[in-house]
Amino acid sequence: MIQSATIQDRLDVYAIRQQFPVLSREVKDKPLVYFDNAATSQKPQVVLDALMNYYTEYNANIHRGIHTLAEEATAAFEATRDTVKQFINAAGREEIIFTKGTTEGINLVAQTWGRQNVKAGDEIIISNMEHHSNIVPWYILCEEKGAILKVIPINEDGELMMDEFEKLLSSKTKIVSIVHASNALGTINPVKKIINAAHKAGAVVLLDGAQSSVHLDIDVQDLDCDFFSFSSHKVYGPTGVGVLYGKKHLLESMPVYQGGGEMIKEVRFDKIIYNDLPYKFEAGTPNIADTIAFKAALDFTNKIGKENMRRHENELLGYATTQLEQIPGLKIIGKAKEKVSLISFVIDKIHPQDLGILLDNRGIAVRTGHHCAQPLMDHYCIPGTTRASFAVYNTKEEIDSLIQGLQRAIKMLS
Numbered sequence: 001m002i003q004s005a006t007i008q009d010r011l012d013v014y015a016i017r018q019q020f021p022v023l024s025r026e027v028k029d030k031p032l033v034y035f036d037n038a039a040t041s042q043k044p045q046v047v048l049d050a051l052m053n054y055y056t057e058y059n060a061n062i063h064r065g066i067h068t069l070a071e072e073a074t075a076a077f078e079a080t081r082d083t084v085k086q087f088i089n090a091a092g093r094e095e096i097i098f099t100k101g102t103t104e105g106i107n108l109v110a111q112t113w114g115r116q117n118v119k120a121g122d123e124i125i126i127s128n129m130e131h132h133s134n135i136v137p138w139y140i141l142c143e144e145k146g147a148i149l150k151v152i153p154i155n156e157d158g159e160l161m162m163d164e165f166e167k168l169l170s171s172k173t174k175i176v177s178i179v180h181a182s183n184a185l186g187t188i189n190p191v192k193k194i195i196n197a198a199h200k201a202g203a204v205v206l207l208d209g210a211q212s213s214v215h216l217d218i219d220v221q222d223l224d225c226d227f228f229s230f231s232s233h234k235v236y237g238p239t240g241v242g243v244l245y246g247k248k249h250l251l252e253s254m255p256v257y258q259g260g261g262e263m264i265k266e267v268r269f270d271k272i273i274y275n276d277l278p279y280k281f282e283a284g285t286p287n288i289a290d291t292i293a294f295k296a297a298l299d300f301t302n303k304i305g306k307e308n309m310r311r312h313e314n315e316l317l318g319y320a321t322t323q324l325e326q327i328p329g330l331k332i333i334g335k336a337k338e339k340v341s342l343i344s345f346v347i348d349k350i351h352p353q354d355l356g357i358l359l360d361n362r363g364i365a366v367r368t369g370h371h372c373a374q375p376l377m378d379h380y381c382i383p384g385t386t387r388a389s390f391a392v393y394n395t396k397e398e399i400d401s402l403i404q405g406l407q408r409a410i411k412m413l414s
């Protein structure tokens, strides 16, 4: 089971901030306020140390070497797999496939499981709030196979219309691929219900865990999802590493993804025997350093405890929501009852881009634009939003700075 840290009434956020070197820098002569955590989180010193330590102490290629450095690097790399297994409560370490990130995990499933199981006339269900990385791989597969992409609509608050989902499900549905928590709205989707219903219809379910993995406790066995894809860099870890979890029997039944070293047992010109899980899906030299440092990020998260993080982040979310709602002309996009700690909003007659530039002049980093969710922006008939997303190291004072910055920007722009 997931290790639980002691539940604390209040986090010492200032002590946590000390662990993130970048947070002490200034931008445009102002203290950095980093509210772009949904795009990528900052990295604690332990992660930077793990990276440096690998390169200075035991840089070597993994798995095949018999020398000390290779053995140390292999042990550290495989230790991350064990930590990931615990982090999401997978049944076995062979169910943990290292990828480049969430995007690659989804593409892997589309190109292997999808190509093997989806045929002309079959249906794939996604939703109106998906990130492009959970739309395009399925679109490509549908184009190739003559399959049909079905989309679960959302209501005005940015919640999935579950009754519509039930109507879309049928014996033609092969896979339901759904975002666990939306990067553009913050909505936490009722994935257990979705998984249950999809399984009853005979479909498998992939969860895009890019945003949920840092905020929510993930227990893939309890969820009973068939695939779960997420990225290290949104969980305080390095870029370039991610995880695809898959149920063992599915991973075993799937054809290989990329060919090369590591994913084979034997190669002859007339016959190739592929490797066992998880290596079957890990062709070539992986991102060793970042994978090793990813463990440090997960240890950091486990040490503080997701529940403690969540409590702090939810407090920030509540505070920011109340403050933002008082700004005339500001509209929050995404008012689901269950949300992760991010807020998207638009302001009358002000382009998000202009707002982003003015906030940056005050050292405040927010994200503006379509957040890789163009169909969602089309649903709301807007070109984009401004998004502030909160992490464990953010403070209420920083939210006050954002509010002041917004008030100034509105005065200048309107």
Ligand SMILES: Cc1ncc(COP(=O)(O)O)c(C=O)c1O
Pocket: 038, 039, 100, 101, 102, 103, 104, 131, 133, 134, 179, 181, 182, 183, 208, 210, 211, 231
């Ligand atoms: C919901 C969601 N899905 C997928 C992705 C893609 O993640 P990555 O770029 O790390 O592969 C993101 C990144 O922002 C995301 O927020």
